[in-house]
Amino acid sequence: MTPRDLTFVLGGARSGKSAHAEQLADRSALPVTYIATARVGNDAEFAARIAHHRERRPAHWRLVEADADLAGALAQADAAGHCVLIDCLTLWLANLLCPADGEAVSLDRYHAHVAALEAALVAARGKVIVVSNEIGLGVVPLGAATRLYVDELGRLNQRIAALSTQATFMAAGLPLALKTADHV
Structure with a gap:
């Protein structure tokens, strides 16, 4: 059995987490599939953010736009x-x-x-890099819907970090190793 190769990269908005994850993928020297989870809608500013991400990625990377079935997209890729x-x-x-x-x-x-998603990550045969925001460092948010979102993202991040062989926290473009392959 091949050991799992799962890297988790998290940080705040504009912390450099996506760029760092892209560098890790590029440095792997493996064929890369980029699974994007964003839904653009009618938000021009958000569409510009997505365009910036697209421009930064190598053109030869395969792109998959995932819907709710992220596990299925991962299994396919x-x-x-x-x-x-x-x-x-x-x-x-x-x-x-x-x-x-x-x-x-x-x-x-x-x-x-x-x-x-957890099952798909455990079953993965290739290298997987997962990006997420860390949004639970501030005050308890107002409103039940926002608290639910913050709580569920915190729980999700903990679950993925537990599965990961490596985890990195990004702050101001600098990576801080939280978990290394030596200390799984």
Whole structure:
């Protein structure tokens, strides 16, 4: 059995986490599939952010735009001798908890998606890099929906960090090793 190669990169907004994850993927010298979780909608500023990410990535990387079934997208992209970069859990969670169709949030459905993602990460045969925001460093947010989001992202980040062989926290563009392959 091949040992899991799962790197978790997290940090705040504009901390350099995506750029760092992209550098790790590029340095792997493996074919890369980039799984994007963003949903653009009618937000021009957010569309510009996505365009910036696209411009920064090598053109030869394969792009997959994942919906709620991130586990399925990972399973399809995963292969031995291949690198999959998922950017990011923060937006995936937002899509699950705030569906575009305005449908009521189903925590059971959300938890099923998280369990499926965990299973796909455990089963992965290639190198996987997962990006997420760390948003729980501030005050307790006002509003039940925002508290739910912050709490669920914190729980999700803990679950992925526990599975990871390496974890890095980004601050001001600087990587801080939280977990190394030597200390799994």
